[in-house]
Amino acid sequence: MTSTSSPFRTAEQKLEDRAAKRNAVLRAAVQMFNARGFHATSLDDVAASLGISKPTIYHYLGNKDQILLECLKLGLQQLLEAVAQARTLPGSGFDRLVRFLECYAEVMMDDFGRCVIRTPQESLTPQSLPEYRDIKRKIDAAMRELIEEGIADGSIAALDSRLLSFTLAGALNWTARWHNPDGEQDVGEIASTMVDILANGFTPANRPPPG
Amino acid sequence: MTSTSSPFRTAEQKLEDRAAKRNAVLRAAVQMFNARGFHATSLDDVAASLGISKPTIYHYLGNKDQILLECLKLGLQQLLEAVAQARTLPGSGFDRLVRFLECYAEVMMDDFGRCVIRTPQESLTPQSLPEYRDIKRKIDAAMRELIEEGIADGSIAALDSRLLSFTLAGALNWTARWHNPDGEQDVGEIASTMVDILANGFTPANRPPPG
Known part of the structure; x- marks a missing residue:
């Protein structure tokens, strides 16, 4: 169990972590698109709902058009x-x-x-x-x-x-x-x-x- | 048949004429809404497709929101x-x-x-x-x-x-x-x-x- 107790994440853990973050952003975004419509949704609101900043969303997924396509x-x-x-x-x-x-x-x-x-x-x-x-x-x-x-x-x-x-x-x-x-x-x-x-x-x- | 050959329209003819004009505007507008989407349609284009001016559309039906509702x-x-x-x-x-x-x-x-x-x-x-x-x-x-x-x-x-x-x-x-x-x-x-x-x-x- 040494690897899981190490403060350094393995390459695999990093990938999983990244995927979990992408999924959380996509789920939050799609729920707002569905509730308010795509045009009425701002990435600021999506970011706020996750307690993160808009640049963090850009980093993981790109802009609003790219998120919709995803x-x-x-x-x-x-x-x-x-x-x-x-x-x-x-x-x-x-x-x-x-x-x-x-x-x-x-x-x-x-x-x-x-x-x-x-x-x-x-x-x-x-x-x-x-x-x-x-x-x-x-x-x-x-x-x-x-x-x-x-x-x-x-x-x-x-x-x-x-x-x-x-x-x-x-x-x-x-x-x-x-x-x-x-x-x-x-x-x-x-x-x-x-x-x-x-x-x-x-x-x-x-x-x-x-x- | 004197009334129909008179150059003066009867009240009934005027109503019919007005209804026909309203219908023509509505039909032209709805076809553009369906083809391009409501937001992408301008009343200028609707007017142009009928060879009339935008104020004429306003006169018969009102603004774009009113036309959509109609x-x-x-x-x-x-x-x-x-x-x-x-x-x-x-x-x-x-x-x-x-x-x-x-x-x-x-x-x-x-x-x-x-x-x-x-x-x-x-x-x-x-x-x-x-x-x-x-x-x-x-x-x-x-x-x-x-x-x-x-x-x-x-x-x-x-x-x-x-x-x-x-x-x-x-x-x-x-x-x-x-x-x-x-x-x-x-x-x-x-x-x-x-x-x-x-x-x-x-x-x-x-x-x-x-x-």
């Missing part, structure tokens, strides 16, 4: 992870899509996912926009792909995959607008109730010929 | 009309809700409905906000009421009406974000496909015990 990328990263995780699941295309949608809904109730929906993309600098749009496109394409795999294996009704994906994404994105992070209902419970309603809409057995 | 109220008015129309329909609560949702989706693809979703409500002046929020609350309450009537008469599955209404509203609100007004697919067709998917999710017969 927050949005963290939100999108969680959605990409949800895609990757769903893809490894056994079972039908339906099962994989449902699992993905449940994770997606939960991300939309987390600070960084909320920021993706609540911040108009015009708030990004023109330099950041292409990278951001590119990740978004990947997520949209992945959702469409999961739907199409389910249609192909017969576990999802043969619907217009584009309209289905917009319907599902819209229903779940909207939680970023109405969900109160201080509310009492469990996030996992909200996600599974909503996805259950939506999944009933694309189950083939539930779609008898009209009449 | 646009948003027109969007919400269409939703209130959809509620009123759905309420007069015979049939089950399910039928009335479905009809309401179809109209709702179509409003979200119209310029004024799009503006309701695309414009952050912080863009409104603090004076306008209470009136705006009040109309929004009425619409939310009406959707919840239609759902609860359907649950009561057994035509809608016994779901959490709050989560169901957020799921439905979110799915349809999102069309204001993705739908391209110059796209080829018919608005009525998009609305009925989406509502059909959603309605399948809350049909009682489609919700057998899990397993």
